[in-house]
Amino acid sequence: MRRRRRNAVPLVIVIIISLIVLIVSVRLFSSFANNDPDDVVSRFYHYEQEGDFGSAWELFHPVMQERFSKNAYVTERSHIYMSHYGVTTFEYEIVDEDEIQNWKMAEDSETFPTADKMTVEQQFKSKFGNFTILQDVYAVQHEGEWRIVWEY
Template identity: 45%
Template sequence: MKRQFKTLPFLFIGLIAIGITTLLFFLFNSPQHQAREVVEEFYTYEQEGDFSSSWQLLHPQMKDRFSKGHYIQDRAHVFMNHFGVTTFSYNVKDAEKLKDWKMEEDSEAIEEVFSMTVVQTFKGKYGRFDIYQSVFVAEEEGDWLIMWDYNK
């Protein structure tokens, strides 16, 4: 009888560990977490000036707006040349789940999208300034991809 009581705490600790592991697995594999991760990845590439890699994370509707070459050239030109900066820091605000969101008025609605606000902080020849941008992330063929709002 004494032996059963000695193993009971270990069984209890084991069940708690399994529960915590399961909870963490679902938290880090949730759609919201995956969407936030792609935003972090996108802005890390942008921060490094790797606009080719960040372009790869754009949703097909976004890629219809920018050819890869145009995107790379334009992003580098605007941020590096016009703003006179070499990099920036950024902060991603909490994600909000949206239903039936459209990138443009006449575009097809996307059933599930996560919206986040990204704040980019630049230090350049015009001083320190922040750009706040709403970023939307949608799943397309198993990948979470970046979109911007073009509604008027």
């Protein structure tokens, strides 16, 4: 009597489907996990830390994107860090966080019902010595996602 060999194709299909479900679940979970104001600020500075100023610009609220074209922002920001400061990267830390009601980025701009104000400390080691910059950064909601705004 002959034994039939099990067909390996169904096992491969089950493994592939399981991997797809796992990947989709991880991406879905990570998109929910990044829907925090401090997450968007951390991603923004992480991109800048890596020199990926284009991805950082994408995290700006549309009112900020109107202030800077993507090309101008990438060019100017990289020029400031690399040419003026003489650094290739920096360390950063969110040192303070506060929720503000009815906040405006400038006197003549729209009012945001809620803004999360975070003080970000950037530490640079440059050819001119070590220095620190403190900047207040605001995260506001736009179409269900947190976006970056600066005060003017």
